[in-house]
Amino acid sequence: MIRPHECNNCKEHSTIFDDKIKKKLNPFSSGLSYLYMTANMKNIRHLYARAGFSLRFEDLDTLGKLSVKEAVAAVFRASENSDPTAIIAGNINYKDFLLANEGTKKMFLQEQRQQEKALNIDWVNKMSSTDAQLREKMTLFWHNHFACRTQNAWYAQQLNNIQRSNALGNFKTLLMEVSKTPAMLQFLNNQQNQKNHPNENFARELMELFTIGRGNYTEQDVKESARAFTGWSFKKDGSFAARPLQHDVGQKTFLGKTGNFAGEDIIDMLLAKKETALFICKKLYRYLVNDVPNNAHIGTMADIFYNGNYEIKPLLQYIFTADWFYTDNNMGNLIKAPVEFIVGLNRQFYITYQNPDVVLQFERALGQVLFNPPNVAGWPGGKNWIDSSSLMYRLKIPSTVLNGGVIEFSGKVDPEDEAFIATTRKQKEAVTTKIQAQADWAKFMNSIPRGTGKAAIAQTLLTAPLSTGITDIINKTTDIKALAIELVSTPEYQLC
Amino acid sequence: MKRRDFLRNTTLASGAFLIPSFLKPLEAMAMGDISGYKNLVVIQLSGGNDGLNTIVPFGNDIYYQKRKTIAIQQPDIIKLNDMQGLNPNLAALKEIYDQGWMSVINSVGYPNPDRSHFRSMDIWQTGSDANQFLTTGWIGRYLDSNCATCNNPYTAIEVDDTLSLALKGAKMKGIAVEDPGKLYQATRQPFFKQLVHGHDAANLNEDNLGYLYKTMIETYSSADYIQQTSKTYITTATYPQTPFANQLKSVAKFINSGLQTRVYYVSLSGFDTHTGQQNQQGRQLKIYADAVEAFVKDLKQANKLDDTLVMTFSEFGRRVEQNASNGTDHGTANNIMLFGGKLKKAGIYNDAPNLAQLDNGDLKYEIDFRSVYATLLDKWLNVNNSQVLNKNFAGLDFV
Known part of the structure; x- marks a missing residue:
């Protein structure tokens, strides 16, 4: 795997990138102009992929200068207040x-x-x-x-x-x-x-x-x-x-x-049973760190959780500041849940939907309808999210949303909707829905710090290391908008 | 050698990134025994089909006592024996039944039944106990069991646009194909092709990224295989103009073209008949029966009926007593309908449901649905059922 910023043979690898861009830039002249992400930026990208729903270019501007510790503090500060949902006005009996x-x-x-x-x-x-x-x-x-x-x-x-x-x-x-x-x-x-x-x-x-x-x-x-x-x-x-x-x-x-x-x-x-702390921490580790459990790390987490009287914040602070959280094997390796995938895309491209039903259609087709878990054990997650059809949709959704296309799938009926279907005599039929979504491309383009290299753009959108296939895409595509759409239409974009 | 190791080693050794060329030997390997290749078709009736108004126990007075306004009246029933008969909307199945191609298993269910749609469907699709949560489906675990052809996603095809839990295993998953032509086109878009051909060896590691690439490449390869194979068969039979009939038409096309698929899965919604049941259920049953009739006859003329077994189930039956809105509420045990050219025991397989001995107003199950699965696994798909169902279930005698 080529990871240009840290390889021994950088000179050779860097030749695969556009010469024009290279000449224009001097990565040392400004804190923000860069060909590749620095190690610190990658850590912050990782933090935002896990403690949030993805890093945006606009965040890079401020966060890129912070240390991990400072960035973690900023993450908690931003989440201090809880803003309850109030869309449902009352109980209908x-x-x-x-x-x-x-x-x-x-x-x-x-x-x-x-x-x-x-x-x-x-x-x-x-x-x-x-x-x-x-x-x-x-x-x-x-x-x-x-x-x-x-x-x-x-x-x-x-x-x-x-x-x-x-x-x-x-x-x-x-x-x-x-x-x-x-x-x-x-x-x-x-x-x-x-x-x-x-x-x-x-x-x-x-x-x-x-x-x-x-x-x-x-x-x-x-x-x-x-x-x-x-x-x-x-x-x-x-x-x-x-x-x-x-x-x-x-x-x-x-x-x-x-x-x-x-x-x-x-x-x-x-x-009072330590097993409870261990049970929650194992689940949290799989959610925030890696779906292959590391018992030593989970053990330490459980100690902190149990001894801290089940306070959640200190546990999270420990995870996000632990050295092991930022090791290569824990980066870019989790499969995004469908909602994380949709939300991440929305955030990174400032998408608004004229027809919000489309979002529900995505949730159904990708297998995660909020408030409708498959059973009391919840969504199993990880590789369970991915099969032939769900992966095909994931690879297709970004270009249809960002390019204003159509989708031709409806996804499964939720079993609880059967009574509704029976009363309305609805038949399953092929659904073609116009996406009618707008990305704010101007905002997106303006948020990319001046002088950012194409590889760095790729590294911001993709948390997995850049493979030769991705590097080929970067080299072939000159238009940044087209490049962004291609990058988020890859298997790599399914990871966070 | 494990398949993924094989993929990786080949890629490394040859330096070739072109996948289809080296997937082909695997596909050829699976071509072994074309003759006697057996298919299972699973039809899911979603919403909880009222089995008592489907296969009607007209010979039992209790049926008429409990269903004052929604019972099917004797003159309308297509009698199968002196106890049970078909709902008139299933008239299309009479001929199939008379040919010995249909069988009905009564009172199928499981202990401690759950009356919630999604939970009971979950139980039927995973083959779990009522208090157990499995993350894999029973057909998915069949794919995991290393059967001869199980390496390919198209060993199990769901004719739909998304894949049900039933077809998801821990290692292997089936493939959802609503329209093979469209799937083929989607996988031949230039950018998609570029991704398939442009990956490097590290993309095929055992990690999540490797899993994503492997799934993508297999989809690419399967889409080609399904499209190229199925287009060789031109359907001449006529099917009703319903989406459900269209799905069965696709299944028949797949089977008749010789696709190396062992399990097909389709579903039909609209059976949650709490109100105005007679019309609503009647409509759905007619859609079901007319499509199944066309399907069975299509297979028959192509000489594939002997190699095909169709199983129809629903997540639960309904309560014996009707409700106040001319409908029925969620119940428990239900019947399973089977179709095929090689049924060992055609007709009514076991006694009609016992309407006198109820459990709090609900039918008691006589046969665990996993015994039905076990029979299919042992005798039709040739895999030991305990490997898939996690414990051994005694099989039945219908094939």
Whole structure:
């Protein structure tokens, strides 16, 4: 692999680049003119790929001069405040809807779908435009960790806002609040969890997927802890309600201890187990660092998380300032989730969509519809994102969006939309949608620091090392706009 | 030698970056036994098809008691035996049934059934237990099992524009092809070709970048193979003008042209009939049956029906008792329909569902759906089912 900035034979490799550009530039004359990214810039690019949704040329101007430590501080500063989503104005209840509007079931389903769409697009827009990239990136992590589905967009928004406001806060607070949301209580059937008729679903997933993970609890622990959560319910307005009449006040034996435990006690006991810190850190490592786990690094992360009382921010600060985070084997090697891919493209090219449904179509075709995870275990991620068709779409989407083309795919129907399909008698049909999106090319071109070489442009857009194939593309293409479109239409652009 | 090592070594040794030329020997290797090449076609009815109004248990009074307004009336039913018969919208299947090319397995399901569409579909597609979450599909794991042709993505084709979880394995994945001509064109765009031919050896490493390049190159190669092979067969049979019939028409074209594909996957939506069920389900069943009839006959005239087995499933059946909106709500066990020229036991495979012994208003399953998968894997696809289903399931006797 040719990595020109650090190769032993730079002279030879540099001849593959445009002579004109080379002559014009003296990489030492200005801090910003450069043929290749410096090692520091690459570190900052890496930080923005992982703590956010990608680096933009405009960021290079200011960030390029910062040390990694300073850049990390800037990342946290930008995410200090949480800006809740408020696109869904209120809770629509089926019965009230029918009364108030003299509506039909069909109208109700339509209204529900409109709200789900609005919420989804609103989040994509937020991720695409916010400065609080780390907060949104972590919200996306918790969205997948506490994977949940609800057809009530008001509940979905509430859960999303809890995940956002606690994204960098305390995991215990986050877990407690999530566990008391109508969305989760409904999704994991805790409404049906009552004294003498326990429903184990929530207790099981709490352990298997949210805290200590498989192998660290018994079936008996599931049964006993389910009793502790009996009566956990919610009111019509979406607020939590513990219903004493449905709560089992008997003795429960959980993880070797016996007492009249309530749900909160169970959560405390789970967090007292180091396995919980390890479980979360392993998942976070795969999300932010590498999908091949490094047990030593994960172990240190878990120590910090556990000893720091499950504070999330110090854990992230440790990761982003660790030397190992910036080693070559941890750079440019993660496959972007579809939403990261779409958002990254939106951010880097300042894209606006006249028809936001297109974004949903992308999500469907690429296999990640926000708020609709495949099951409570979330999206499996990594190589699972990529098959023949999803890769073909990924390679095609940038040029259609940036060049105003059309798409001819619709993606799979979500199973939960079947009732809607049945009522509207919709048939699957070939969909040709005009993308109707605008990239702000003027802004894009102006944001590229003067004198930036084509290779450096490539290095800003692609985090993977430049292969000979990419280098060929760079050499053949003289128009920067065309070059940018080509670079983001490569397998390399799927990585961050 | 592992296939990826082979790819890399060849590239290094020859210095050639041209992929199709050295993929060809692999494709040729797979051509071994063209005769007796068996295909499985999976049809997914999405939304939870009401099996009781599909294969109607008219001989059981309870059926009429529980479905006062939506039961199919006796004179309309196409009787198969003295207990069960076809919904009149399945009339096209009568002839197929009489030829011995159709079989119905009643009461198929799994323990602790889940009534959510997406979760139950997830369970059917992955072949998991109700409380287990698998990230690979059962057909995907079949591809992972190192079967003779499993190296190629086109060993499993979904006729659709995206790939279902069912066809995704840990190492191998099937390929989604809605239109082979379009896929071919897309992969022959100049820039795409440049990417395929321009990569270097390091792009084929075992890492994620290598995986992306490998997937891209295989798509390039598969698109060519599927297009060049399938275009040799000209469909003469007539199919109904529905998108679903079109998909089956593509499958028949693939099979009849001799494509080396073992599994095909298609789906039909619109079965979530909570309201006004009779019309809605009737429409969908007619689309289904008319297309299947054309498909089976098309295969028959091409002498491929004996080598083909079609399985139709839905993620769950519906509750025995209808609801207040002339519809039915989510239920549990359901029937599976099979078609093929070599069915060992044509007709009704087992007893009609027991409507007297219900579990909280729902049918109790008699046959685990994974026993059906196990039969397909063991007897049709020739791979040990425990390798794919993670534990051994006793097979059935329908092939």
